[in-house]
Amino acid sequence: MDKFNKKDYKKYSDKKVPNPPYLKNMLIAFLVGGIFCTLGQIITNILKSNGLDNEMAAAGTSISMVLIGALLTGLGLYDKIGKVGGAGAAVPITGFANSIVAPAMEYKREGFIFGVAAKMFTVAGPVLVYGIGGSVIVGLITLLLR
């Protein structure tokens, strides 16, 4: 191994690391993501048929999908879906719920404040910082352009 300098080693290791099965991964991500979105559409339609307007149905769908994602994570099932589904499990809002519950559960032994409550935001924190921060900037730009 001494013979390798860094560049050679990188070339060597890149050759040895197997390529992921691109096509299969893409197909499964498509299917899993599609299923989550279809589930969301089913919930939306049920809420609408119960008399909710578009905005309320969208809010109710978010709440329901988040509950489903959090529950599946608690039951240990979302991990399995994620291992197979890749981005199909990560990108839907259920994956966002998963990113909150998984670390919070993992760090429970550190207590309910610095364990559960703090670790909930390991991934959600950045999402909220950039999402909400970005939205305020969008709002301010809207005002400037008026």
Next chain:
Amino acid sequence: MEYIKAFVVGGIICLIGQVILDNTKFTPAHLLLTFLLSGVILGALGLYQPIVDFAGAGASIPISGFGNSLAKGAIKGANEKGIIGAFTGGIEATGAGVAAIILFGYIMAVIFNPKTKD
């Protein structure tokens, strides 16, 4: 038809995510942020809402739909209530999801324990 549109468009968005995952060193957390910010930017430019109008949950369930709602809410707030609305609009539009994620996330994390990896 609605369901097919939701399935296909939602699937395509996730497929794009998978291509990014497989070709970069991104973790799923990076992916969430990338899609969220893409949603905010596309939403601000008014390019994401047409996809939501076409595909319904297929575009609103991916996290990019959350970004779109944030941007759309901020624009609406700014137009209706000026500078205060620019601050409140995004959170107002996404409040239901954020509140639910905090409450349900906490409850599930307290009730359940991580499964031992085998």
